[in-house]
Amino acid sequence: MTTSTALLLADLAGVAVFAASGASAGVAKRLDLFGVVFVGFVAALGGGIFRDLVIDEAPPLAFADWRYATTAVLTAAVVFRLHPQLARLRTTVLVLDAAGLGLFTVTGTLKALDAQVPPVGACLIGMLTGIGGGLGRDLLTGEIPVVLRREIYAVAALSGAVLVVALDALDRTGPVPLTVAAAFVFGLRLIALRRRWSAPVAGVRSPPVDPPRR
Template sequence: MDTLVLALDFVGTFVFALSGAMLGVRRRLDLFGVLVVAFAAATAGGMTRDVLIGATPVAVLSDWRYPAITLAAGLIAFAWAPAIERLQQPVRLFDAMGLALFAVVGTQKALDFGIPPPMAAGLGMLTGIGGGIARDVLLAQVPLVLRAELYAVAALAGAALVATGHWLHWPPLPCAIGGALLCFGLRMMALRFGWHLPVALQSRDGEPPESMR
C-alpha cells in the first residue's frame, strides 16, 4: 500500500504540475514563471498537509523526485503546449486527475499518521485543493475551488470513501481506487452537466437584493 500511495503521489504531482504549467503558458508567462506555477500547483496542498500532521521535513523538500517531476512537467508543457492543447480542455482534465489522486493520497497519509478518519478526509480534501488555490492566486484569479462546479465537494467525496473504508476495515487498495474514481467522476460529470452548489441571489445590477442588505 505504501508503494501504491507513493506512485499515486508522483502521478498526481505530475498532472497537477502539468495543469499549472499549461495555465501559465496560456497566460503568456516566461519559462521561469511557468515552472514556478507548476511547482506551486503540484506541491502546495501536500506541503500544507505535511505541516499540519507533523510529517516534517515535508516530502517535497526531503525527496528530490518531487521537484524533478514538477520541473519535467513544466518543461513538457512549455515545449509542447500546442500539442497538449489539442486535448479537450487539457487544464481541467489534468486538474481533475490531480484532484482525485491527491485527495486519496492525502487522506491515506493522514490516516497513516494516526489522524482520525473524519479529519483525515478533510486533510485529503485540503491536499487536493491546496495546489489549485496557490496556482490561481499566483495568476491573480479567483481560485477555482470557490467558483467551479463541485470541486472541493468532489475531493471530499473521494477522501471520505477512503476514510470510511479505513474505519470499517475494508481493503485499502479498492478504497483508494474507488475514492479516486469517485472524485474524478464527480468532477468530470460536474464539468459536463454544470453541476454546482447554490450561489447567493443578486439583483440585475450585481448588488445583493434589497432584502439581504
C-alpha cells in the same frame, strides 16, 4: 505491490498531473519558462506541503524527497516545450486538474489516517490536500480560485476523502480500492463540469429605485 509503494506512485502521479495542470495554465497566461515551471511546482506540491505541515511531518516530502520536486519541474518543462501540440489548453487544464484532485485527495487522506488523525480531521486534510495545488495555481495566474466558484470542486474532494476513510474502516486500502476512490473524485468532477452542476449562491436583490421627483 505494498500499500506504501502504491501510495508513493499515486503521490508522484498526482504531482505530475497537477504540475502539468499548473504549467498549462501558465502557458495560457503567456508566462516565460521560469513562470510556467514555478506555477507548475506550486500547483503540484502546494497541497502536499500543507498536508505534511498539518500532520507534523518535517521537512515536507516536497523538500525531503528529490523525486517530488524533480517530477514537478520536469513535467512543467515538458509541457512548456510541447505546448504547441496541446490543443484546447483550457480543456487540458480542467482534465488534468480533475485527475490531480482525485489522486491528491486519496493520498492526503491516507497519510492523515496513517498519522493517527481522527476520521473527520483526515477527511478535511484530504480535501485540503486535493484543492491546495489548484488554489495556488489560480492565485498565481490571476484567476478566481475554482474552489471559491459555484463549481463542484471541494465537494468532490471531500466526497472522495469520505470514501477513503470508509474503505480504511473496512480494511480495504489496497491499490485497486484506492484507484477506485481516485477515479470517483475524477469522474464526479468531470461530470459536474459537463452537466454544469454548481453549489447554490446567495441571491442578491437589486436596490429599490426611487421614483423620479417632479
